[in-house]
Amino acid sequence: MSVITVSRQFGSLGKEIAEKFAESLGYKFLDKAILESQYDKYGIPDVSFEKYDEKNPGFIEYFKSGKDRYLRYLKTVVFENSKEGDCVICGRGAHLMLQGIPGVLKVRIIASEEIRAARIAEQLECDMKNAERIINQYDKNRSGFHKFFFEQDWRDPEYYDIILNTDDLSIDSCVDTLLTMNKCECLQSDPQILKRKIEDKFIAQEVIISLMYEHSIPIDILDVTSVDGAVTIKGTVTVEQNIDQCVKAAMEVPGVKSVDPEIYFITNYMGY
Known part of the structure; x- marks a missing residue:
C-alpha cells in the first residue's frame, strides 16, 4: 500500500507520466476531473469552485469565506481517496496535504521553458511566442494557487522526494525511475x-x-x-x-x- 503525489509544470509531460506510472502499478489515477467529480456528494456544485481551479485568485478573493470552504472540501476528497492507498494523485496540492506521512512518495516533474514551449506549440499548433505566453500564465496560476491556499512555494525542492527533468528523459524512463524508487526500503511504511x-x-x-x-x-x-x-x-x-x-x-x-x-x-x- 502506498500513495504517490505528482506535481508538474505545464508542458513537462507530468500528467502523462503520472497516468502511466499508475497504470504500471495497477493503482488508481486521480486528477482534477476525478477528484472534483466527487464534490456532488457534499452537495457542492463544481461551478462554485471554478474560480479557484489552480488559478491565482485576486486580492479580494483572499478575504472571502469561499477560500476556506474550497480548501476544506478539497482536503476531504483527497484524504478520502488516499486513505485506502494504492493511488497516484496528480496536482491539487496533494504533496502539501500529505507532508510528513510515511509511505507517501512525492514527485515533481519539470522541464525547461524552451522545451515546454516547443511541446505546447506543437500540441496547439501555435507559434513559440504564444506557447511561451501560455506556459507562463499556467506557471503563474499554479504558483498563485499554492501560495493562496497553502502559503507555500510549490517550487521548493524540500517538499519532494524526487524531481525529474524531462528535457532529455522520456515518459518511459521517468516511469521506470519512479517504479524503482517506489520500491526503496527508505520509502516503505507499515500499511x-x-x-x-x-x-x-x-x-x-x-x-x-x-x-x-x-x-x-x-x-x-x-x-x-x-x-x-x-x-x-x-x-x-x-x-x-x-x-x-x-x-x-x-x-x-x-x-x-x-x-x-x-x-x-x-x-x-x-x-x-
Whole structure:
C-alpha cells in the first residue's frame, strides 16, 4: 500500500507520466476531473469552485469565506481517496496535504521553458511566442494557487522526494525511475500506519466540515486533530452552549471515538 503525489509544470509531460506510472502499478489515477467529480456528494456544485481551479485568485478573493470552504472540501476528497492507498494523485496540492506521512512518495516533474514551449506549440499548433505566453500564465496560476491556499512555494525542492527533468528523459524512463524508487526500503511504511494517519486527517476534515458547514456552529480559530479517532477541537466561542454543540456534532462523524473540547468561552466584554 502506498500513495504517490505528482506535481508538474505545464508542458513537462507530468500528467502523462503520472497516468502511466499508475497504470504500471495497477493503482488508481486521480486528477482534477476525478477528484472534483466527487464534490456532488457534499452537495457542492463544481461551478462554485471554478474560480479557484489552480488559478491565482485576486486580492479580494483572499478575504472571502469561499477560500476556506474550497480548501476544506478539497482536503476531504483527497484524504478520502488516499486513505485506502494504492493511488497516484496528480496536482491539487496533494504533496502539501500529505507532508510528513510515511509511505507517501512525492514527485515533481519539470522541464525547461524552451522545451515546454516547443511541446505546447506543437500540441496547439501555435507559434513559440504564444506557447511561451501560455506556459507562463499556467506557471503563474499554479504558483498563485499554492501560495493562496497553502502559503507555500510549490517550487521548493524540500517538499519532494524526487524531481525529474524531462528535457532529455522520456515518459518511459521517468516511469521506470519512479517504479524503482517506489520500491526503496527508505520509502516503505507499515500499511496500517499509513492508512491510520491519513484516516485521522480525513476524520479531522470531516469534523471541521460538520461544525462549520453542516451545523454552522460559530467557532473562531478552529483547529481539529485526530489520533486514532480521538478528536481534539480547539477554538473559541462567544456562546457557551456552542461548546456542547461542537462535541455532539463531532461525535456524529463516522470514525470519531472520543472528543476533547479545548474550546474557550470568550465573552463580548473581554474586548474581542
